[in-house]
Each structure stands twice: as C-alpha cells, then as structure tokens.
Amino acid sequence: MELNELRAKIDEIDNRLLELFNERMELVYKIGEFKNRTATPIYRPEREVAILNRLKKSNRGRLTNQAIDALFLELFSVSRNMERPERVAFLGPEASFTHQAANIKFGATSSYLPIRTIKGVFREVNRGSAKFGVVPIENSSNGFVAETINSLINFDLKIISEVFVDIHHSLATTCSSIADIKRLYSKDIAFWQCENFLQDVGLDEVEHVLVESTAKAAKLAKEDREGGAICSAIAGKLYNLPILFENIEDQENNRTRFFIISNFDNLPSGQDKTSIIANLPNRPGSLVEFLNDFNSAKINLTKIKSHIVNGESIFFIDFDGHKDNKRVREVLDRHKESVKILGSYVKESDDI
Numbered sequence: 001m002e003l004n005e006l007r008a009k010i011d012e013i014d015n016r017l018l019e020l021f022n023e024r025m026e027l028v029y030k031i032g033e034f035k036n037r038t039a040t041p042i043y044r045p046e047r048e049v050a051i052l053n054r055l056k057k058s059n060r061g062r063l064t065n066q067a068i069d070a071l072f073l074e075l076f077s078v079s080r081n082m083e084r085p086e087r088v089a090f091l092g093p094e095a096s097f098t099h100q101a102a103n104i105k106f107g108a109t110s111s112y113l114p115i116r117t118i119k120g121v122f123r124e125v126n127r128g129s130a131k132f133g134v135v136p137i138e139n140s141s142n143g144f145v146a147e148t149i150n151s152l153i154n155f156d157l158k159i160i161s162e163v164f165v166d167i168h169h170s171l172a173t174t175c176s177s178i179a180d181i182k183r184l185y186s187k188d189i190a191f192w193q194c195e196n197f198l199q200d201v202g203l204d205e206v207e208h209v210l211v212e213s214t215a216k217a218a219k220l221a222k223e224d225r226e227g228g229a230i231c232s233a234i235a236g237k238l239y240n241l242p243i244l245f246e247n248i249e250d251q252e253n254n255r256t257r258f259f260i261i262s263n264f265d266n267l268p269s270g271q272d273k274t275s276i277i278a279n280l281p282n283r284p285g286s287l288v289e290f291l292n293d294f295n296s297a298k299i300n301l302t303k304i305k306s307h308i309v310n311g312e313s314i315f316f317i318d319f320d321g322h323k324d325n326k327r328v329r330e331v332l333d334r335h336k337e338s339v340k341i342l343g344s345y346v347k348e349s350d351d352i
Contacts, residue, residue: 021075025082032083042084043132043262045161046269048076049346077107089113089121089130095215095235101163101258102134116212118147122155125261133157133261139167140255140352141193148259149307149316152277152342159275159343161260164352168254169194169214171203171245172236173221173228178244183207185217186230194230197248203228255352266345268322273302273347276332277340278315287315293334294319297327302350320347 001009032042052072056065063071080086088106091098092114102112115121118135125133135151138144152159169190175181178201188210191198198204211217214231215238221229222239229241236243266272280286294301303318321328322344332339 024075025079028079028082041262041264042080042086043160044267045260045346046267046272048073049269049271051076073104074107074109078109080106081109081111085111086131087111087113087129088132088134089115089124090134091115091118091121091136091213093213093215093219095218095232095238096213097165097167097232097256098134098136098258099215100232100234101136101165101256104163104165105134105161105260106132118145119151122151122157122261125157125263126155131262132160134163135259135261136256137162137259138257138352139189140253141249141251142189144305144307144316146307149277150309153309153314153340157261157263158265159259159345160262160264160266161345162273162348163258163260164349165256165258166254167193167249167256168232168247169230169249170233170236170243171197171228171248172218172231172241172243174225174242175228178203178228180226181206181228182226183209183224184228184230185209185211185220185224187211187214187217190214190217190230193249193251193254196250197245257349257352260345261343265323265343268324268344269346271347272320272322272344274319274321274323274328274344275342276317276319277342278317278335278338279312279340280315280338290335290338293331297331299328299331 052069055068055072059068088102088110090102090112094114099112099114113124113130115124121133121135124130135148136145137148173181181203184203184206191208195204211220214229215235217229218231218235218239218241221227222241230248233243233246278290280290291301300320301317302320303316305316307314307316323329323332323341324344332341
C-alpha cells in the first residue's frame, strides 16, 4: 500500500473515531444529567480502573498498557468535564510537581486552581470552591510531608486516590556557564535532593535563595541574569529558561506520592488500599495490641509511620483492603475511639 493510501486509511479511521467519541459523549451527557439530579460524584476512580483493566485484558494490538492509560485517562477527563465541570486545587504554582500529578489524574482539559499552601488546598476543597485537591504526602528521599498529615487530621475530607510521580530536577539558567551563576533559586527539599551535584560543580558555595516551589524558582531565575534554578524540565520550558543539566538529583529512584482529596467515599474496587490515623492510648502494649488485631484478621499492613502532633505521637497507617470490608470494619470498629479513617482508594503501588 502506497503512503497516500495509508494516510487516506488513517483519515477514515479518524473520522470513525470522531463519530464514536461524539456518540460516547452523548451518553456521558445523559449520565451527567442523572448524576446532577442525584448529587452522585462525577469522579469514580474504581470505575475508571475497572474500565482500564478490562481494556488491557482484551487488547490484542500494538498499544501498550501505558499507551492505553494515556489515551483513556484523557478521554475520562474530557467526559467528566462534560458531565459536570469541576475545579481541581493543587499545591502550585503551574508546572510544579503537584501540578504534574494533577494532570496525570485529571488531564489537560480540567479547570485548575493553584494554591500556595497545602492547608490552603484543603481549605478550598472544604469550602467547596474546588471539588478535588492534590497534595504531596511523602517523598522517597525526604519522608512524610508534615503539613499534609496535619491537614488530614484537622479537615474532614477523604483521600479518594493516590498517584506516584518520578521526581527529576534540572539545572536551568540564562547564564552561558556554571561559573557565571551567582544565585541559585529553588525549594529547600530540591536543594537537599541535589547536594552531591551542587558540590561537584561548585554551586554549593553560591547564594541559595529559598522559594516556595521549583516552578517559582524557574520564573525568578529567568528574570536574574546571574541566577539559576533547580527546577523540573517542564518548569524550565514554561518560562523559556535554558536547561544546562537534567536529572541532577542524588537518588535515581526519587519519587513522590500524592493524594487526591475530596468530600466523598469511594466504592470498593477489589484492589483497594485504606489509610488511617491512629492516636492510641498512652499505655504499655497499646500499639502491639492494635497491630495484633490486624494480624489476627489477616489484614496486610503496608506502611506504619509515626508522627508528632502537638507533642503527641500518632501513627499513619496504610493497609490492603476497603474500609467497608467485613474484616476491616470489625477491626476499625474495635478501635473507633482511637482511629480516624482517611479514605479507601484504588491501590496504585505498595510504596514509593
């Protein structure tokens, strides 16, 4: 088959796809009308996972699982916005790693609201100016984000999804060489994650200017003829800031886990994870007794992290299973005075 014939064939397929997309959107619009009458949540992560798993299982073509995710997650995003446009708040500004996490879940067509603090994200979702919030919870190099833990305790919102993002830092600057950089802008955690590189190239001795995000660092470095930034490649491109070096982080497997928060509970998907906060009685053996109850119920604990809040030690715990599972419910009911259920959601990974 000649090149022009192949292209003509692709054009025919594109036309059919457009018809099918529009047919799907007609059904989506009708579902949206039904959900508006019943106040049913638009975003159902467990439903999306079920669709993706079914498609991957039946796939017999050249599309990889990753390609199926990319195509259909964007389609889901367009569908959700047609059903009921809803705003997504995230720890900003634009081009931050949290913004990237938000895009993975909600796609390019969603309405985004950048917020300067994690507490602010929770506040905007709680007051209803955003339906969803996206916040970091932990990083493989630097551990838990205290402000997120504190906000999960203080706000009555639910974790409805998790997403993992590989964190790669770049050195970006308008300077022609490293020797010309007199100031380096970035977030404190980014400086820590790139210490070895900075020492190797002598940038540990220049002025380090702390800012609230790596995206803002790129913006400031663009305006400073003697400045540079540790930022993401996306932030560098957004502000037209040339990148001298990519992947300058000390650890190759540098990942951050993010939570999607909202005001509703997920239905069981069959592959769920639940997160809780446990504030146990201050007496010998209370933690052992608590953990033994999970062991007796054959519930797999995947994470236990202690955290200090107002001088008291609390525990952040992840385990396999949905909060409405009978065995899980029995254990949680036994300790209901000590436990806050943060949410049950589709499990993306065991750990970072």
